[in-house]
Amino acid sequence: xxxxxxxxxxxxxxxxxxxxxxxxxxxxxxxxxPVRSQDDLRCLTCHGKPGFKKTLPxxxxxxxxxxxxxxxxxxxxxxxxxxxxxxxxxxxHKERPQRVNCKRCHYQGNTMGAPQTSKYMEFENxxxxxxxxxxxxxxxxxxxxxGGHFILPGxxxxxxxxxDNVPQTCGTCHIKIYGQYRESIHGKALAMGNKxxxxxxxxxxxxxxxxxxxxxxxxxxANVANTCGKCHAKIVIMKKYGINAEQVSTYKNxxxxxxxxxxxxxxxxxxxxxxxxDILPPDDPRSSVNPKNIPKTCGRCHHGANANFAKGRIHxxxxxxxxxxxxxxxxxFKILTLSTLAGLFIxxxxxxxxxxxxxxxxxxxxxxxxxxxxxx
Amino acid sequence: MSDKRxxxxxxxxxxxxxxxxxxxxxxxxxxxxxxLALVYxxxxxxxxxxxxxxxxxxxxxxxxxxxxxxxxxxxxxxGGLLFSRKYQDDFRAVRFERMDFSEGWKGWxxxxxxxxxxxxxxxFTPMQKFQYWGIFVGCIxxxxxxxxxxxxxxxLALFPKSIYDLMLVVHSEQAQLIFVVLILWHLYDVxxxxxxxxxxxxxxxxxxxxxxxxxxxxxEWDRMTEGEQK
Numbered sequence: 389x390x391x392x393x394x395x396x397x398x399x400x401x402x403x404x405x406x407x408x409x410x411x412x413x414x415x416x417x418x419x420x421x422p423v424r425s426q427d428d429l430r431c432l433t434c435h436g437k438p439g440f441k442k443t444l445p446x447x448x449x450x451x452x453x454x455x456x457x458x459x460x461x462x463x464x465x466x467x468x469x470x471x472x473x474x475x476x477x478x479x480x481h482k483e484r485p486q487r488v489n490c491k492r493c494h495y496q497g498n499t500m501g502a503p504q505t506s507k508y509m510e511f512e513n514x515x516x517x518x519x520x521x522x523x524x525x526x527x528x529x530x531x532x533x534x535g536g537h538f539i540l541p542g543x544x545x546x547x548x549x550x551x552d553n554v555p556q557t558c559g560t561c562h563i564k565i566y567g568q569y570r571e572s573i574h575g576k577a578l579a580m581g582n583k584x585x586x587x588x589x590x591x592x593x594x595x596x597x598x599x600x601x602x603x604x605x606x607x608x609x610a611n612v613a614n615t616c617g618k619c620h621a622k623i624v625i626m627k628k629y630g631i632n633a634e635q636v637s638t639y640k641n642x643x644x645x646x647x648x649x650x651x652x653x654x655x656x657x658x659x660x661x662x663x664x665x666d667i668l669p670p671d672d673p674r675s676s677v678n679p680k681n682i683p684k685t686c687g688r689c690h691h692g693a694n695a696n697f698a699k700g701r702i703h704x705x706x707x708x709x710x711x712x713x714x715x716x717x718x719x720x721f722k723i724l725t726l727s728t729l730a731g732l733f734i735x736x737x738x739x740x741x742x743x744x745x746x747x748x749x750x751x752x753x754x755x756x757x758x759x760x761x762x763x764x
Numbered sequence: 765m766s767d768k769r770x771x772x773x774x775x776x777x778x779x780x781x782x783x784x785x786x787x788x789x790x791x792x793x794x795x796x797x798x799x800l801a802l803v804y805x806x807x808x809x810x811x812x813x814x815x816x817x818x819x820x821x822x823x824x825x826x827x828x829x830x831x832x833x834x835x836x837x838x839x840x841x842x843g844g845l846l847f848s849r850k851y852q853d854d855f856r857a858v859r860f861e862r863m864d865f866s867e868g869w870k871g872w873x874x875x876x877x878x879x880x881x882x883x884x885x886x887x888f889t890p891m892q893k894f895q896y897w898g899i900f901v902g903c904i905x906x907x908x909x910x911x912x913x914x915x916x917x918x919x920l921a922l923f924p925k926s927i928y929d930l931m932l933v934v935h936s937e938q939a940q941l942i943f944v945v946l947i948l949w950h951l952y953d954v955x956x957x958x959x960x961x962x963x964x965x966x967x968x969x970x971x972x973x974x975x976x977x978x979x980x981x982x983x984e985w986d987r988m989t990e991g992e993q994k
Contacts, residue, residue: 641805643916646802646805647820650805650820651819651820652821690916693917693920694921696922696923697920698925699924699925700924700925700927700929702925704929706933711929713926714926714929714930717934718933721933721940728944732944732948735891735957736952738872739952741876743958743959745878
């Protein structure tokens with residue numbers, strides 16, 4: 389009976405011992421052993437030994453020990469080693485196993501129970517996916533961002549792709565930018581636990597990420613204002629931090645913004661002045677938009693920019709009282725133009741009225757003419 | 765002048781005035797089209813206009829070229845004031861007088877109610893004087909503010925950015941006022957108002973029919989015929 393057989397755990401016929409015996413015997417006799425079982429134990433025979441490692445020809449030591457616990461706590465807890473490491477079919481492996489290809493399950497319409505998304509396809513078209521296809525050895529695969537065995541949903545705060553951990557994850561490769569970001573107002577806010585603070589993916593996108601020169605990139609010069617505007621044009625978010633939510637619309641109505649709208653991409657966008665990763669508030673002396681640094685910042689395009697560039701507001705909203713004299717001049721002109729327009733309408737009305745009135749007697753006389761002739 | 769008047773027409777604009785007017789008209793239309801497209805950049809018609817001008821670069825070039833044309837038209841005008849008898853006579857006539865207010869008021873009452881005498885206007889009606897001075901002052905303001913905006917580098921070398929911002933708002937708001945006064949009001953007056961439909965031909969031929977002139981500018985007509993009788 390099966391149940392009774394299972395109840396003898398230490399028996400030589402139990403799975404663990406049988407596997408061990410089978411593997412040892414096969415290696416002794418044949419040199420290799422086919423891996424067919426769904427059972428991880430065969431893999432853990434070697435990979436489960438702490439300190440299991442290999443020295444590569446380059447001298448680099450590759451740790452090969454695998455702790456099975458994280459996998460059992462991850463979203464892939466029900467999977468076995470070879471379901472992902474699918475190219476491993478004999479022990480010891482004749483060739484070094486390839487990195488795992490997540491596309492085996494992660495595609496739209498899969499029947500393996502993986503989420504139904506086209507994110508893998510998005511990744512393939514992204515800057516990372518294309519670098520990978522071009523054979524760039526540094527290009528990241530899914531597991532470089534999501535982790536290998538301990539993959540958690542993005543909503544889990546422990547996840548490598550969870551909101552708070554994204555900068556560190558991207559920073560694994562983008563070290564210099566990570567350093568700049570950490571010093572920026574956004575990075576500092578994130579470090580203080582601010583959930584509004586943008587992380588890399590909020591501006592750059594996730595699987596669709598493109599290099600900034602690509603027109604579809606969310607950080608392409610043509611799209612920067614809308615990307616920053618996702619937060620900076622929202623009054624609900626901005627009023628929490630005392631930032632004017634009109635900054636995006638004042639930019640869009642400025643010479644820079646209009647030129648940008650009509651495809652002049654050398655015209656300044658948000659990042660041209662505020663920088664992309666080391667954004668700091670204007671009162672910080674290191675900020676690119678600190679009045680002291682404005683001549684230098686403007687001077688990147690406007691050669692020879694002097695201190696006059698800093699004398700006055702940059703984001704001027706003529707419809708807002710804070711604009712000072714500009715507001716009052718605009719208001720005065722608006723009143724003048726509207727009253728002139730009103731005067732014009734009265735003028736046109738009077739003139740047409742007079743013209744119609746002047747014509748009427750003549751028209752009235754016409755039908756009368758024949759009757760007068762007929763009368764006598 | 766008197767010979768021509770007998771043929772039934774009166775001279776309104778000299779050849780130089782007509783050429784100057786044509787240059788001014790073309791330049792102002794181009795300036796308004798290329799300028800207001802920038803102010804109303806989020807409107808569909810503005811996008812079409814900017815597209816027709818060859819994008820932002822073409823728009824900027826066209827605006828600046830037309831601005832030079834406008835300044836030249838202005839210089840011709842001032843030159844005329846210095847050297848041309850016709851310009852000088854017209855300039856004297858276009859100055860506001862106390863009569864303009866009383867006659868203008870009479871004109872309104874007459875237009876509104878049809879009562880009283882028709883207004884006794886001179887060579888220029890009060891409305892024409894208002895338009896002339898509106899455009900005169902408007903063009904000077906637009907030229908000054910326009911040159912400040914021309915090159916931010918050059919301007920900000922001299923003025924603080926707040927002056928630049930002020931000039932920008934003055935330039936764009938004044939443009940809209942000019943649009944109302946010139947495109948709407950002036951074009952209505954010369955093409956529709958007071959029996960001018962389909963148009964007052966003075967800007968092309970320089971002359972209008974004596975009959976119409978007598979009706980629209982009775983005071984000037986009386987002055988001219990009076991001089992003849994003497």
